[in-house]
Amino acid sequence: MASYYVELRHHTPNTQQDDLDRHTDAMMDALLVEPNLTDADVGANFATGAVDVCAHVEAEDEPTALRLALVAIRSAAHHAGAATLGWDDALRQISSRVRHAEMADS
Numbered sequence: 612m613a614s615y616y617v618e619l620r621h622h623t624p625n626t627q628q629d630d631l632d633r634h635t636d637a638m639m640d641a642l643l644v645e646p647n648l649t650d651a652d653v654g655a656n657f658a659t660g661a662v663d664v665c666a667h668v669e670a671e672d673e674p675t676a677l678r679l680a681l682v683a684i685r686s687a688a689h690h691a692g693a694a695t696l697g698w699d700d701a702l703r704q705i706s707s708r709v710r711h712a713e714m715a716d717s
Contacts, residue, residue: 614712615676618665628657637691645683673709
């Protein structure tokens with residue numbers, strides 16, 4: 612197993628700043644207890660509605676790391692009170708970056 616650093620970005624248009632702020636706070640709380648993630652972080656650009664989630668994931672390879680991160684993020688979204696109807700369609704809009712953790716700072 613190797614440690615991978617996973618970054619995901621999705622956009623939440625038509626979201627008020629206060630709602631997005633509350634959502635990212637709730638997501639952060641939920642991400643902290645997800646068993647497949649360590650050192651999770653979440654941030655938002657209130658002007659554009661972009662939400663970034665990043666974390667370390669232990670996995671055999673990059674595709675598995677991305678899959679584990681997506682499952683954990685969906686679970687965290689549920690715990691934060693968000694519905695994930697249309698999740699499969701939303702995945703097409705998510706940008707991601709996965710790399711070995713030791714390369715994350717380079």
